[in-house]
Amino acid sequence: ETGVTQTPRHLVMGMTNKKSLKCEQHLGHNAMYWYKQSAKKPLELMFVYSLEERVENNSVPSRFSPECPNSSHLFLHLHTLQPEDSALYLCASSRLWTSGAGDTQYFGPGTRLTVL
Amino acid sequence: DAKTTQPTSMDCAEGRAANLPCNHSTISGNEYVYWYRQIHSQGPQYIIHGLKNNETNEMASLIITEDRKSSTLILPHATLRDTAVYYCIVRVAMAGTASKLTFGTGTRLQVTL
Numbered sequence: 001e002t003g004v005t006q007t008p009r010h011l012v013m014g015m016t017n018k019k020s021l022k023c024e025q026h027l028g029h030n031a032m033y034w035y036k037q038s039a040k041k042p043l044e045l046m047f048v049y050s051l052e053e054r055v056e057n058n059s060v061p062s063r064f065s066p067e068c069p070n071s072s073h074l075f076l077h078l079h080t081l082q083p084e085d086s087a088l089y090l091c092a093s094s095r096l097w098t099s100g101a102g103d104t105q106y107f108g109p110g111t112r113l114t115v116l
Numbered sequence: 117d118a119k120t121t122q123p124t125s126m127d128c129a130e131g132r133a134a135n136l137p138c139n140h141s142t143i144s145g146n147e148y149v150y151w152y153r154q155i156h157s158q159g160p161q162y163i164i165h166g167l168k169n170n171e172t173n174e175m176a177s178l179i180i181t182e183d184r185k186s187s188t189l190i191l192p193h194a195t196l197r198d199t200a201v202y203y204c205i206v207r208v209a210m211a212g213t214a215s216k217l218t219f220g221t222g223t224r225l226q227v228t229l
C-alpha cells in the first residue's frame with residue numbers, strides 16, 4: 001500500500017465510449033503524474049502536474065485529457081480511444097524536489113485498460 | 117537527462133547478494149542516479165538514489181564510481197520477492213520542481229531457489 005489509489009483497476013471500453021480514470025493520493029504531495037505502460041515497452045511519462053498546474057504534456061494525443069482539481073486528485077478523461085491505447089495506466093505522486101527530502105515518486109497499482 | 121545502459125537480465129540465487137550494474141557515462145555534475153523496481157503488473161517502487169556518495173537504506177546499497185560514469189545497486193540478501201525489473205534512471209533535480217522520470221527497459225532480475 002503506497003498511499004496512492006487508482007480506480008477502476010480494470011476497464012474495458014469501446015472506441016466510441018467516454019470514460020475517466022481516477023487517482024487519489026493521501027501523502028500530502030504536491031506533484032502528480034500519469035504514465036502509460038504498453039506491453040513490452042518502457043513506461044512513458046504522459047502528464048505532470050505541479051501545484052495543480054500542468055507542467056508537462058509529452059506529445060500525448062488530445063483523446064487523453066488530464067484534470068487535477070486539487071493536490072490530492074488526478075483524473076484522466078478518455079474519449080474515442082484506439083485499440084493501440086490499451087495499456088496499463090499508472091498514476092504517481094511526489095513532493096517537489098528539495099535537497100533534503102528528494103522527490104521520491106509513489107505509484108498507484110494502475111488501471112489496466114482494454115479498448116475494443 | 118543522461119542515458120543509461122543496463123543488462124537485459126540477470127539471475128541470482130536466493131540469499132546471495134544481487135549486484136545490478138548501470139552505465140551512465142554521459143552523466144553531468146548535477147544529475148542524480150535513481151533506482152526503481154517494478155514487480156510484475158504493479159506500479160514501480162522507489163529503492164534508492166544518490167549524487168556522488170555511496171548510499172544505503174533498508175532495501176539496498178548504491179555504489180557510485182568516483183568518476184560517476186557507472187553505479188551498482190546491491191541487494192544484500194536477495195529473496196524470491198526481489199524478482200522484478202530494476203530501472204536505473206539519471207536525472208537533474210532542481211529545487212521546487214516536479215520530477216520527470218524517463219524509464220528505460222531496465223534489468224529483469226530473476227531470483228531462484
